[in-house]
Amino acid sequence: MSHHTYKKIEITGSSELGSDDAINNAINTASKTVKNMDWFEVIETRGHIANGGVKHWQVTIKVGFRLEG
Amino acid sequence: MSHHTYKKIEITGSSELGSDDAINNAINTASKTVKNMDWFEVIETRGHIANGGVKHWQVTIKVGFRLEG
Amino acid sequence: MSHHTYKKIEITGSSELGSDDAINNAINTASKTVKNMDWFEVIETRGHIANGGVKHWQVTIKVGFRLEG
Amino acid sequence: MSHHTYKKIEITGSSELGSDDAINNAINTASKTVKNMDWFEVIETRGHIANGGVKHWQVTIKVGFRLEG
Amino acid sequence: MSHHTYKKIEITGSSELGSDDAINNAINTASKTVKNMDWFEVIETRGHIANGGVKHWQVTIKVGFRLEG
Amino acid sequence: MSHHTYKKIEITGSSELGSDDAINNAINTASKTVKNMDWFEVIETRGHIANGGVKHWQVTIKVGFRLEG
Amino acid sequence: MSHHTYKKIEITGSSELGSDDAINNAINTASKTVKNMDWFEVIETRGHIANGGVKHWQVTIKVGFRLEG
Amino acid sequence: MSHHTYKKIEITGSSELGSDDAINNAINTASKTVKNMDWFEVIETRGHIANGGVKHWQVTIKVGFRLEG
C-alpha cells in the first residue's frame, strides 16, 4: 500500500455540449490506451465561438494513473 | 452599511452529476452551520475516475459570509 | 493568412442556470457589438449564494477576436 | 436582474500623494468616457523614485462596468 | 518557545476612508472573537465605485493567530 | 459515499528538527480540536536563522477534514 | 506631468519569421487605431507547428497607452 | 470534427543561436517520434553563460498533438 508511484499526463478534450462533457470525452479517449487512471485536475477551460455562442468547449486536464512498479 | 467584515472559508463539495452540482452540494452542507453566506469563488476542480469516465466531481470553493460585528 | 492580429477583452456573464450558461450569456451580449469573435478562455468562476444554494453564477472570460487590419 | 454582463478594462493611474489617490485619479479619468463603472481590483502598485523617496505612485487596476445589453 | 502552532483565517474588511483603514477595520472586528492575533498578509485590494471615485474599499487579508495547544 | 463535503484550514507548525517535523507538529496540535482530518498540502516553508543555521522551521499547510453533515 | 492615466489592452500578433517579429506586427496593426502607445509587456508566446518546425509564431502582449484626459 | 482529444508533452530544446532556434530544435527532435503535433506554448526560457554572454539557450515548451482515437 505504501510506495505507489503515479504519473500525470495532460490532455485536452472537446465537446459541443458543455465543459463537463469535454472532460468526460478526454478521459474516455485516454482510457483506450492508459490503464489505472485514478483522478483528474482541471487546468484550463476554453473554447471556440460561432454565431454568438460557444461552438465547442475545450478543457485541459491532468490525469493521474498508477505506475505498475 | 460601511464597515462590514467578511470571513472566507474553503470547502470542497462532491457530486456524481457534475461540477456545478458539486458546488451546490458544498454550499448546502455549509449552510447548515454557517449563516449569512454571500458569495463563492471556485478554487479548484478535480475528481475521481472509474470505468473510463468521471466517477465523482470534487470542486473546492471559497465561501464569503458576513461577520456579525 | 499570416499576420492576423487579435484583441482580447475580458467580460463577465451571469446566469441562474449554471456556469456554462453564464459563459454563453456573456458571449451572446458581446456579439451584439463585437465582430469576428474567435475563442474564449475562462478566467474566474464565482457567484452569489441564497437559501443554501447558488443564486446566480458569474463567470469571467477573455474573448479573442480578429482585428481587421 | 439576471443576465447582466460586465466588461473589465485595465487602467493605470498616478499620483504624487499616495497609492489610494492614484486609484482615485485613474477612476476619475476613466469616468469621463466610461459609464456604469461598478467595482475595481488592484493589479499592481509601483512608482518612480527621486531624492530618496517616492516621486509618484502608479497603480494599475481593473475596472468592471455593466454593458448595456 | 518551540512548537508554536498558528492558524490563518481569511477576512475582508471595508472602509470609506482608504485601504489601510479597511485592514484596521477587519482586524478590529476579528479581535472581538479571535485571541492571540499576531500578523496579517494582504491578499487582495478592491472596492466599489460611485460618482467617479472610490465609494468604499475592500481589502482581504490573512490573519495568523497562535493556537493554544 | 457520494456528497462528502470537506473543509480546509490553514495552519503553521514549527520545529527545531526539520521541515517534516514541523508538519507533524502542526497536525498533532490541530488534531486536539479538529476531527476527521484526511489530508494536507504544503503551502509555504520558511524559518528563522541563528548562528549561521536554521534555528527553527515553520511550515504552513492546508489541512482537509470531512464535515459531518 | 502628474496624473497621467494609461489604459492597457491585450493583443496577439503573429509572424512566420519569429517571436520578436510577431510583437512588432501586433504593435503595427494596433497603431493604426490606437494613439499614444507607450510600452508593452509579453504575456504569452505560442504558435502552430507544421513539418517538424514552427509554422507561425503567436505572441500575446499588453500595450499601455496614455488616455487623453 | 468534434471530440478531438489532444495530449500535451513538455520538452526542452537548446541552441547556441537564440531562443527561437531552441524552440525549433525541440520541435524538430520531437517530430521524429511524435505525430500530429499541432501547437506549442513557451513555459520557460533560460540558458548557460560563458565569457560574458549566452553560451546556449534552453527553452521549455509544451507541445500539443492530436490523439488518434
Add this chain to the structure above:
Amino acid sequence: MSHHTYKKIEITGSSELGSDDAINNAINTASKTVKNMDWFEVIETRGHIANGGVKHWQVTIKVGFRLEG
C-alpha cells in the same frame, strides 16, 4: 553537445518515512522504464493524515531526461 533535447514527465511518489524519501521512491520507480534521467523539480508536497500525524507523504515532481535524437 549543443542541441540536446529533454522531455519532462510529472510523477508522484509516496513514502511513510518523509518527503525526501517520497522523491527517491518516485525516481526509483521511474528509473525502471525511463533512461537518461537528469534532474527533478518539486511541484507539490502533500499527504494523508491518520492518528494525529502524517500517515504517508506524497510528493509530485517533474523529471527531465535526455531524448536520444
Add this chain to the structure above:
Amino acid sequence: MSHHTYKKIEITGSSELGSDDAINNAINTASKTVKNMDWFEVIETRGHIANGGVKHWQVTIKVGFRLEG
C-alpha cells in the same frame, strides 16, 4: 541611451503610520548606500497586530537602479 542595464534588489520597509510610509522608509534607508534608484514595485504587504489593530506595517518592494557600465 540604449543599452542601459538595471539591477533590482528586494527590500522590506516598516512603519507604524501606514503602508505607503513603509515604502518611503525602505527607499530612504536604501538610498544611503544605493545610487541611481529609478523605480519600485510592491511585492507583498503585511504587518504585525497588537491591541486589535495594526501595530506596524511591513511592505516588501523591488527597487530598480541603473548600473553604471
Add this chain to the structure above:
Amino acid sequence: MSHHTYKKIEITGSSELGSDDAINNAINTASKTVKNMDWFEVIETRGHIANGGVKHWQVTIKVGFRLEG
C-alpha cells in the same frame, strides 16, 4: 524598534544528504559574508539524478537580513 529595513537575497544551496541540509548549507555559506540574517523562505526545490536516486539536492531560498541604517 520601528523603521527596521530588511534586504532579501536569493541563494541556492546543495547537499547530498537531503533538502533540509541543502538549506543549512546555503545559510552557512552566506553567513560568512552577510550579517544579521533573520529568516528564510523556500523558493524552489530541485536536484540532480544518478543511479535511480537523488544525487544531490538543490534548494533555492530567500534570506532576509536587517540593514544597518
Add this chain to the structure above:
Amino acid sequence: MSHHTYKKIEITGSSELGSDDAINNAINTASKTVKNMDWFEVIETRGHIANGGVKHWQVTIKVGFRLEG
C-alpha cells in the same frame, strides 16, 4: 564538488535589436563586476514603443553565480 552555493541576482538589459540581444547586453554588463556567472532565467520581457514598432526591448533575467566559499 558537493556543497556549492549560488547567488541569484535580478538584472534588466535593453537593446534596440531584439529580446535575445537585450539578454546578452545584461549579461555582458554584469560580467564586468560579477564572477562565476553560470546560468540565467528570463523573468519578464517588455519594451517601449515608438512610431508603430518596438523602440527598445527590456528583458529582466535572474543570473546565478557560484559563491566562493
